[in-house]
Amino acid sequence: xxxxxxTPLSLSVTPGQPASISCKSSQSxxxxxxxxxxxWYLQKPGQPPQLLIYEVSDRFSGVPDRFSGSGSGTDFxxxxxxxxxxxxxxxxxxxxxxxxxxxxxGTRVEIK
Amino acid sequence: xxxxxxxxPGLVKPSETLSLACTVSGGSIRxxxxxxxxxxxxxxxxxxxxxxxxxxxxxxxxxKSRVSIxxxxxxxxxxLKLTSVTAADTAVYYCAGGAYDFWSVWxxxxxxxxxx
Numbered sequence: 096x097x098x099x100x101x102t103p104l105s106l107s108v109t110p111g112q113p114a115s116i117s118c119k120s121s122q123s124x125x126x127x128x129x130x131x132x133x134x135w136y137l138q139k140p141g142q143p144p145q146l147l148i149y150e151v152s153d154r155f156s157g158v159p160d161r162f163s164g165s166g167s168g169t170d171f172x173x174x175x176x177x178x179x180x181x182x183x184x185x186x187x188x189x190x191x192x193x194x195x196x197x198x199x200x201g202t203r204v205e206i207k
Numbered sequence: 208x209x210x211x212x213x214x215x216p217g218l219v220k221p222s223e224t225l226s227l228a229c230t231v232s233g234g235s236i237r238x239x240x241x242x243x244x245x246x247x248x249x250x251x252x253x254x255x256x257x258x259x260x261x262x263x264x265x266x267x268x269x270x271k272s273r274v275s276i277x278x279x280x281x282x283x284x285x286x287l288k289l290t291s292v293t294a295a296d297t298a299v300y301y302c303a304g305g306a307y308d309f310w311s312v313w314x315x316x317x318x319x320x321x322x323x
Contacts, residue, residue, distance in 0.1 A: 096268075134309040136252075143301050143316050144252065149309035187252055191308035195267040196254040 097122050097190050101199035108178040109207045116202045118171045118188035125168060125192070132191040135164055135173045138201075139184040147186075148173065180206055209234035211302050211314035219296075219321050225289040229302030229314055236260050236278060240307035241285045243276060245298040246316070253298075257307055258285055292321045 098121040108114045124131050131151045136144040146155045148164035151171060161176040175182055183206055188199040215227035229241070242257040256266035258276045266274050270289070278285040289296060299318050303310035 130308075132308045136310075143303075143313040144310075145313065146305070146309060146311045149306075149311075155311060189252075189254075189309070194265055195269070198252040198254070201251050 096195055097124075097193055097197050099188055099190055099197050099199035101186075101188060101202050103202060104200070105203040105205070107205050107207050108175075110180060111177050114175040114178050114182075114204060116173045116186050116188075116204075118166075118173070118199050120169045120171075120190055122193070123168050124171075124190050131167060133164075133166070133171050134189050134191065135162075136187045136189065137182070137184050138187065139181075142184075144187060175204075178204070178206070182206075209238070209304060209312045211304060211312060213300060213302050213314045213317040215317060215319070217318060217320060219292055219319060220323050221293055221321055222291055225287070225292050225296060225300075225319055225321075227287045227300055227302075227317065227319070229285050229287075231283045231285075231304070236280055236283045236285065239304040239312075241276075241278065242303045242305070242307075242310060243287045244301045244303055244310070246301070247295075247298045255287065255289075255300075259307075294321050297321045 100119045102117045135148040138144040152164045163174050185201040210232045212230045219225045237260040243255040256276045258264045273290045275288040299316040301316045302314040305311045
């Protein structure tokens with residue numbers, strides 16, 4: 096199975112400052128159809144995960160444009176341009192190029 | 208707007224079968240792929256498997272011998288059965304819907320504890 100490795104494990108950010116989370120996969124996530132199957136989720140405290148980004152860089156409906164995704168192959172990044180208090184929680188990346196679908200271990204973001 | 212609601216027992220005895228249902232409201236079960244994902248207390252997310260409205264399924268090989276996911280289009284519902292449970296199966300179980308390669312709608316989750 097494809098192993099997803101996220102760094103850092105946790106991040107403490109001053110409101111208004113940027114944040115960046117890395118996600119590396121053990122194999123390329125480029126599908127034969129040309130899509131790259133990497134998505135990002137945010138799990139706020141006490142809530143289910145919510146989809147932020149799919150196919151590396153497409154923001155899901157309603158997701159603020161301060162969230163952006165980038166990367167290719169095996170290296171991916173989620174960036175928050177200006178962190179707000181409501182962005183606290185655990186961020187997960189997930190690959191879907193190969194079964195089983197696998198998630199990264201998560202990155203906890205807190206506000207300073 | 209599609210919403211999901213998990214239902215089922217919160218306590219299951221070791222060696223018994225865990226059974227959960229997820230009811231889809233606000234949309235048709237024919238619209239998406241439907242998945243079960245679990246999260247042990249304080250830990251990360253594990254994909255269990257998914258089903259399409261046609262009944263076709265895919266499962267995580269780590270659970271494949273014990274898991275079954277089915278769909279009932281007449282009830283707009285899909286279900287999870289996990290046999291021979293142990294304490295390691297204690298988790299919050301989420302149902303989710305999406306395009307099978309990402310999950311755009313999630314239920315609130317239900318905690319299932321395996322204990323005698």
